[in-house]
Amino acid sequence: MALLVHKYGGTSMGSVERIEHVASKVAAARARGDQVVVVVSAMSGETDRLIKLAKAIDPRPVSRELDQMIATGEQVTIAMLAIALEKMGVRARSYTGAQVAIRTDRAYNKARIRHIETERLLADCNAGIVPVVAGFQGIDDDGNITTLGRGGSDTTGVALAAALKADECQIYTDVDGVYTTDPRVEPKARRLNRITFEEMLELASLGSKVLQIRSVEFAGKYKVPLRVLSTFVDGPGTLITLDEKKTESGVEEPLIAGIAFSRDEAQLTVAGVPDRPGIAAAILGPIGDANIEVDMIVQNVGADGTTDFTFTVSRGELDRAAEVSRKVAESLGAAGIRTATDICKVSLVGVGMRSHAGIAAKMFKTLAAESINIRMISTSEIKISVVVEDKYLELAVRSLHKAFDLEQAP
């Protein structure tokens, strides 16, 4: 008998029929003899509807009151799921974040969980009752309702699993696991049975938005085994583990876990900058001050004592970044700035590459064979990212997927 945390997202809770389906999945786990604590999101669209209502009154609503409002989305779905479970003969009881209690700091709209009371939930489990807990929300020390920010229900699930010392936190979503890459780009993409937390973080931050990054970090930190599964299709999903090197059967992990990509990239070059110490700080300081997030950074030394300094930002931030950079370029006596939005980023991710040379070379060779020009390169311990022209995105992903044998099960 295992203690499992099931987490169901907004799509899974999107209608009465879907909530009944979720109830049947929980009932099946109970029938297998497992203890289950369920965490749910609001019905899809409900949080946005409430935010829209608040903003119709004030475009910048008081954050305490906004949290008071949007926390109702999960309060509705926990009760609906409890009703559905009870109707199926499964004893259940719903709990808001306050009722659990899930204690957070008082950073409304982006609160952090500090402590979770487990006594009541464990008592329910031992009495054969399924606690259904509202994700995304908590309560501060003064009884004010807080929310954890977008995707916060994943964080609630993981935090509850950690607090309850659950055997597994199962995140049910509309995909049946983590894939080697997006199947819409490469139909031969393969579901991974396992992936490490580090790989998952890189894949998530690079655009494979299966799980909220914070929840994966949290799961890694507290060593909570995390599994991504589909609400709608039965299957083993993908287990996200700490164990880096070995599969369950003891076979070595493949070098590359998957290929992530992002189209939301824009490139900004400050050209002809005098090549002297402190240039990077002089350019990126004002960008940081403007709260613009920079991703890749490349500096090329030129022949004439000047250098080209290039970095990428998300496309939505390009105009602001260009405005800031233009002023910096002027003050530095640079030649000017250039921008490009016809680019994308493709990344190979895998903990295996730590100990294997030659991955980068193979990647570049594969792209060269397809005549894909690489505009920027960035590497870390477990990933290699390249920026290429965006019309080559699909071709780059598919050729790399094939070159690294990702369609084959290891």
Add this chain to the structure above:
Amino acid sequence: MALLVHKYGGTSMGSVERIEHVASKVAAARARGDQVVVVVSAMSGETDRLIKLAKAIDPRPVSRELDQMIATGEQVTIAMLAIALEKMGVRARSYTGAQVAIRTDRAYNKARIRHIETERLLADCNAGIVPVVAGFQGIDDDGNITTLGRGGSDTTGVALAAALKADECQIYTDVDGVYTTDPRVEPKARRLNRITFEEMLELASLGSKVLQIRSVEFAGKYKVPLRVLSTFVDGPGTLITLDEKKTESGVEEPLIAGIAFSRDEAQLTVAGVPDRPGIAAAILGPIGDANIEVDMIVQNVGADGTTDFTFTVSRGELDRAAEVSRKVAESLGAAGIRTATDICKVSLVGVGMRSHAGIAAKMFKTLAAESINIRMISTSEIKISVVVEDKYLELAVRSLHKAFDLEQAP
């Protein structure tokens, strides 16, 4: 400087624009120097929408979970109103029933308030903050959310006013006060400046559904001055007071406060019942056992040792009442049963009639002058009700309104 409780119903909170209007009314009271605690209902239709969602899963949803769900309606509106007030520069803070805390028993869906914590609300008032409190809901000793049943927001308003020792509980609604009768039937109906709790109870229970009965009883019990006003039209409204005999100017109250009526009436006669002791109990016992509420009861003695026993129920209950009565009639050896639904009830209400003879005579004479036949009569200390054919309803109300000079201010 007075301490006022403002209560706004679902219609007043029905849209962003209406909530902004409510905020402006609260702001105006603050600008006049009054301290205000606001109680609000859910947006009109929201509670029904939530109940429908719950019943789509289970026609008889677990009552604890239903309360958990429907309490979200007010949690949304308190936050919206607080946002609107803050935007207008009025400091405000929203509180759910649990946050106040409004302690109730654990009778889900129809909980009774036991105790209200006032410390936090009074501290807010003294700090110049307007507390906005969710009506209709509370919390039991185990932290479960309870609701007070239909119209419970009025009860919350009155209970808060009592606990806070407020100077007045102002119930804002879509009518601008209590009228001598329904203006849709008698356009000359006049708004009353004052009415007693007893009169209000009779008018409410007889169909003038301005306020929930329980809240009026509550206000009477705790001597909370209650005022009914319009959210949409400025005016003094109607003050509901304990003071029975004198108006503010010391002039005696009129004999009759108003005329109530109800079309939701059905008559059931068990005819030819052997006239012996215990007949009333034999007939009404099974009706009560079937949870059918009986209103008026008349027993006529016949000449042949039998009697006709007649009573009224609401129309929706007639079929069930007839079924029960038919069995009883058989077992008693009665001649049979007769039913009628083409009837209505018209009632004169006024504390003044206690000490004045002749009211009933004048009522019957007025109806006779219009050739309206009276089918049943029932009297109490402060009201006289008659059942007449329903096609005469408007005529009866208008002729009585005129006969008792109700269109004239006293």
